[in-house]
Amino acid sequence: MSKRGVAASLRRILGLAAVTAALLAPTVVVPVAQSQPGVAEIQRVEWLSDRRVALTVHSPAMNTPIQVQMLLARDWNSHPDAKFPMMLMLDGLRAMDDENGWTKDADAEGFYADKNVNVVLPVGGQSSWYTDWLSPDNGRTYKWETFLTKELPPLLERDWRTTDVRGVEGLSMGGTAAMNLAGRNPGLMKFVASYSGLLTTTTLGMPQAIGFANKDAGGFDAVAMWGPPGGPEWAAHDPYLLADQLKGVSMYVSSGSGLAGTHDHASADVPLLSDNWAGTGLEILSRLSTQNFVAKLEKLAIPVQASYRPAGTHTWPYWDFEMRQSWPQAAKALGVDEGGAECGAGGAIGGVAQVANWLGNCLTGEYHSGPAIVQDFANGRVFFSPATGAHPVSGRIGGAYTGFGGASSPLGLPTGEERGLPDGRGRLQTFEGGSIYWTPQTGAQVIRGALLDAWDKQGFEGGPLGYPTAAEARTPSRDGAVQSFEHGPLFYSAATGVHRVQGFILDKYGQLGFENSPLGFPVADEAPIKDFGHFSRFEGGSIYWSPLSGAWSVRNGPVSDAWAAQGFENGRLGYPTSDEFPVAGGVQQNFQTGFIVVRDGKPEVHGV
Structure with missing residues (x-):
């Protein structure tokens, strides 16, 4: 027991x-059949906690899998038939490929735990500005706007109990992108927030600043993104110029002043400034562009909530703060309670x-x-x-x-x-x-x-x-199951029970087609034999391995019977050195010191 x-x-x-x-x-990590050409599909689901999942989504536009993590709504488990609004959270310029900064560098997971929205966190997209690039660059084909606005939402609505009521918020690059996604896709978003975003991209010097930033963060060329400065794509991705398209969207914008704040380390040389010179400069740039953007909205009589902090640089603690500050407005726009x-x-x-x-x-x-x-x-x-x-x-x-x-x-x-x-x-x-x-x-x-x-x-x-490395899975063509471990899998069928296959014998079994091969399921665990060899028995034969001969299968039948009559590996033929293969009028299998040929069902043993 x-x-x-x-x-x-x-x-x-x-x-x-x-x-x-x-x-x-069902298994825990859920793979999906290979995506059809041109069809966005969820390929894999990995549960990271009871309300956090990592989805691998095939993007036809980018022709690559994209990881999207979700923080599921507060009532996801308790109300299994309910659907929830979406809050899309966009990362900054140096977005990493392992995790979105909102959970890696801020506490979005803790903050949204009692909120009734499905938080959507795309992973990756360094220097992408979450936009569709004109041409590939630096090994990437960026088509993020298509992915986030056309490919991903239908999947979340179909499979992940997400409604078409949406909000988007982002910091720095993500703040610019949030405004662009909302402005370029009218009706897509009910709420949009920019924290330290650059909200004018075509004003004097801004294209050059963006170009420098892209080169610095991953070696990307902004010309591949929107063409030469002054071109039509730069104007088409300028929140300032898209301001009139944001009417009816609940908006929140914020930035610091660039002066050292409570989350900054003060400079030893210049009073009131932080020793984070890059963070100071970027926040000043964000402040100026945000003020210009707000002024444009005011001229258009479009409401916006602006939060101008008297201090603070371009760093995560301030964006975490603004996420919390803007939530009551976001909750109202999305039609959910504020939480708690x-x-x-x-x-x-x-x-x-x-x-x-x-x-x-x-x-x-x-x-x-x-x-x-x-x-x-x-x-x-x-x-x-x-x-x-x-x-x-x-x-x-x-x-x-x-x-x-x-x-x-x-x-x-x-x-x-x-x-x-x-x-x-x-x-x-x-x-x-x-x-x-x-x-x-x-x-x-x-x-x-x-x-x-x-x-x-x-x-x-x-x-x-060792430890299991995957959940059990059905064997695809025969009635059984397999589970992988650190040092090999266990195979199960009702007729054969459970047995492990490992090492070189496993490699050979895989080459032959696992349980779909003539060998079928294993009927015993691997066992040692002479000269440091090993063998495993299967329904339709065995696989033998030794350091000198390698791993080869011997199928049940005349060849196996003739080899057995010689004493298996202990007899004059030694270990097999090939699989069974066809010859004129029959089949043959080679051994260390001879071979066996079967013609018309009659074996011939040939020694050397």
Whole structure:
């Protein structure tokens, strides 16, 4: 019986039918079939927490996958039929390819935890200005405006419970882009905010400043973006010149003065200034362009909320502040409450929340989800049933659990708390129908059923396979499942059970087509044989490997029977040195010291 709680014993009691059903359930990371040409599609979904997901979206316009992270609305879990407005958050000039700055350098995740909007965070786009470039440059084909306005929104509305009520906010480059997206696409946005954006792009010296910035941040050429300064594309992407297109949009703009503020380190040489000279200059430039933009709006009698701070440079703490300051206006424009749930935690869930104070404030009241009573908190959820008690689920493990289907999935309810493992590397949480394991290298992975039992017998994470690196997946053409681990996969079918394949034998198995090859599923684990060799048995034959001969398959049939009669690898022929291949009138297979030919079903053994 498994040493990891009652889950394994329950699986054995339920029997093979239940195990088979469990093995064929959905996976945590959801791949989508290869996108059709010209069609935007979500290729992959990875749950980072119970309300944060990373989507890999194929962009036909850019002909590349784009990562988009989402912070799901406060009531996403408690109201599974509800849809929510979108808040698009654009990054700055040095946007990185691993994470959007609003979660990496600011606390958008914490701030929006109790807000009822789906926050959309595109990842990447350094120096792109989130626009469609005239030509590729520096290895990138930037078509961000098409992606953000035409390709992405329909996918979020179709698959991610997002309405067509939208807002956009951005800092610096993203602030300029936010105004351009709203102005160039009338009716797309209900709310737009620019924090330290450059809101005049064609005034004297501004094209040259943008060109210098693009070169400095990644070596991009602004001519590839909008053509030579003074050309029509520069005018078409100037918020100042698009001001009349922003009528009816709720607008918020802000900038500091460039003087040292509370989040700056004062210069030792010049009083009142920061030692961040670049941040000082950029904020002064933003202040001047923002004031000009606001003056233009006032001439057009178009309302705008302007926040001019008496101090502050071009840095993240001020943009985080402005995100919070502008929220009441954004909430009104998007038609949602300002946040701050009216809730309290009591009973068994309240007791857990009191001890696990890292959960933070409650976001919802208690609600039913499958067989459980659940309550959401800022940093996780607590699940309760009389049979299992109350247990928190959070972080990457919480994301894997939610992505797998939560309390209504074959995992069932949590049966214990998340805990560290003896190797000091991984973490584990047990559930009624399995477990979720996490390490920084492998992520959070669900393992259960016959696969978990087999892994248990091999020593869990301390055994030859290491930690799981992916969720179980159906084998595509035959009725079975496979799960990958650090040192090889486990294959399952109802007829053969669960067995591991690894190393050079796994490589050969893959070359032949895995379970779709004539070998079929493995029927035994790899075993050692003479001269440091190894072999694995399969439904339709075996694969043998030794340091001198390499890895080769021997299929069941006359060749295998004749080789067996010689003593397998211990006989006069030694190890195989080829797979079976056709010859005139039959088939042949080569060995270290000879070969076997089969014609008309009769084997001929030839030694050397």
